[in-house]
Amino acid sequence: MNIKKSWWKWLCIPLGLYVLLVGMLVPLKPGITSIDNFNATAGQPFSVHVKGYNSNFDIAENLKAFLRLDSSFLIQHALIKVNGPTDLQLQFDIPNFLPTSEDYATGTLILDNEVDGPSILPAVIRLEQANINVQDGNNLWSKTSLNLASVEKGFKFPHRNILNETIRNTFFHVAIWFAMFFLLILSLINSIQYLRLRSFEKDINASSYAEVAILFGLIGIATGSVWAKYTWGAFWISDVKLNMSAVALLIYVAYLILRASIQDIDSRARLSAAYNIFAFVAMIPLIFVIPRMTDSLHPGNGGNPALGGEDLDNRLRMVFYPAIILWSIIGYWLSNLNIRVKKITEQLISKK
Amino acid sequence: MKSNQIFSILFLLIICPFTIWAQSDTDFLRSTGKIYTVVAVIAILFLGIMYFIFRLDKKITEIEKQIKE
Structure with a gap:
C-alpha cells in the first residue's frame, strides 16, 4: 500500500489507539455515587451514609459537607466520620424551621475537601417541617457561607451523577x-x-x-x-x-x-x-x-x-x-x- | 452456516449474559461506575463493523467465482 496515497488509512491506527487508551484510561473526577437516607425532618438530626467515587476522604484533612436548599440557603455539617477513602458518615442538625412557606424543601448535598474538590449530589434530600415560620427559617439557615476549595489536579473527565x-x-x-x-x-x-x-x-x-x-x-x-x-x-x-x-x-x-x-x-x-x-x-x-x-x-x-x-x-x-x-x-x-x-x-x- | 446466522448467534451470546446480570440488584453492568456499559457499547460497535466486513467478504467471494467462470 502506498503510504503517501493512503495516509488517511494509516491515521486510523494512532487515532484509534488514542481514542481507546485515553478515552478509557483517564480517570473520572471524584463524585458521589449514592446516599442511604433521603428524608430529613426539621428540628431533628439528619444522619446519612455517603458513598463516594474516586474520592480520597481518608487523605483529605479539611472535609466539609453542606446541605443546600433550592432557595440557596445552606447549613454545614455537624459531624463527619470517615470510614474509608470512599465511605463517609455525615450528620446535619436540621434547624427547627425551613426558610420556605411550604411544608417541605428539596436539598442538595455538597461535599468538599482540598484533595478532591467539591462533589455534588443535586436535589435528592427531601426536608419536611411540621410548623412554618419563614422569618426564623431565614435566620437559622443563613449563617454559613459556601466557600469551596478550588482544585485542578491532573487530567480527568467530569463526574456526572447517573452517567x-x-x-x-x-x-x-x-x-x-x-x-x-x-x-x-x-x-x-x-x-x-x-x-x-x-x-x-x-x-x-x-x-x-x-x-x-x-x-x-x-x-x-x-x-x-x-x-x-x-x-x-x-x-x-x-x-x-x-x-x-x-x-x-x-x-x-x-x-x-x-x-x-x-x-x-x-x-x-x-x-x-x-x-x-x-x-x-x-x-x-x-x-x-x-x-x-x-x-x-x-x-x-x-x-x-x-x-x-x-x-x-x-x-x-x-x-x-x-x-x-x-x-x-x-x-x-x-x-x-x-x-x-x-x-x-x-x-x-x-x-x- | 451463513455469515448472517453466525452473527445472530454471536449477538445472542453476547446479549444474553447482559440481560441476566441486569435482573439482579448487584448488577454487573452497573458495577464499578457502570464501566461495563461502555464495554458493551464498544462490543456492539465492533460487531456492527465486523458484520459489514463479512458482507463485503461475501461479495468479493462472488466476484472471484465469476472471474473463475
Whole structure:
C-alpha cells in the first residue's frame, strides 16, 4: 500500500489507539455515587451514609459537607466520620424551621475537601417541617457561607451523577452519529452530482455511502439503547430524540428498499438520487430541529446547543473530536471498499 | 452456516449474559461506575463493523467465482 496515497488509512491506527487508551484510561473526577437516607425532618438530626467515587476522604484533612436548599440557603455539617477513602458518615442538625412557606424543601448535598474538590449530589434530600415560620427559617439557615476549595489536579473527565463512567460512551455512541452525518452528506453530494452529470459512478458512490451511514445509524441506535438501559432505566423510552432518529433511519432504510425494488438501472439511479435528497432534507428537522423544540433527555435539547454546556467539557473534547475523525475515516474507508466492490461487479456484468 | 446466522448467534451470546446480570440488584453492568456499559457499547460497535466486513467478504467471494467462470 502506498503510504503517501493512503495516509488517511494509516491515521486510523494512532487515532484509534488514542481514542481507546485515553478515552478509557483517564480517570473520572471524584463524585458521589449514592446516599442511604433521603428524608430529613426539621428540628431533628439528619444522619446519612455517603458513598463516594474516586474520592480520597481518608487523605483529605479539611472535609466539609453542606446541605443546600433550592432557595440557596445552606447549613454545614455537624459531624463527619470517615470510614474509608470512599465511605463517609455525615450528620446535619436540621434547624427547627425551613426558610420556605411550604411544608417541605428539596436539598442538595455538597461535599468538599482540598484533595478532591467539591462533589455534588443535586436535589435528592427531601426536608419536611411540621410548623412554618419563614422569618426564623431565614435566620437559622443563613449563617454559613459556601466557600469551596478550588482544585485542578491532573487530567480527568467530569463526574456526572447517573452517567458515571458511561460518559466515555461519548467517544463511541455520539461520535458514530457524527460519522453517520458525515457519510450522509457525502451521499447527498453524490446524489446531486448524479442528477447533474448523469454519471453512473456517482450513483454507486451515493448508495455505498448511504449503506455505511445506515449501518452506523443502526449501531448508534443499538449502543444508545444499551446506554439508556443503564442510565435512564429502559432500552427504549418515549423520548423525542430517540423516536425522531428512528423515523429518520426508517426513511433511509426505505431508500435501500426503493433501490432494491427497481430493476431498470437508469430509473433506479434517478429515482433514488431524488429520494436521497428528500431523505436528507427530512432528516435535518427530525434530528436537529424537533428535539430542540421540546424536552428531551439527551443533553443539549430543549434549548441549548448540543456542544455547549457542562456535559461536554474541554477534557472530553480532546478525545471526542479525534473520535469523530476516527469513525468518519473508518466509515469513509468502509464505503470506499464497498464502492470498489460494486464497480468491479458492474464491470464484470458489462463484460459478459 | 451463513455469515448472517453466525452473527445472530454471536449477538445472542453476547446479549444474553447482559440481560441476566441486569435482573439482579448487584448488577454487573452497573458495577464499578457502570464501566461495563461502555464495554458493551464498544462490543456492539465492533460487531456492527465486523458484520459489514463479512458482507463485503461475501461479495468479493462472488466476484472471484465469476472471474473463475
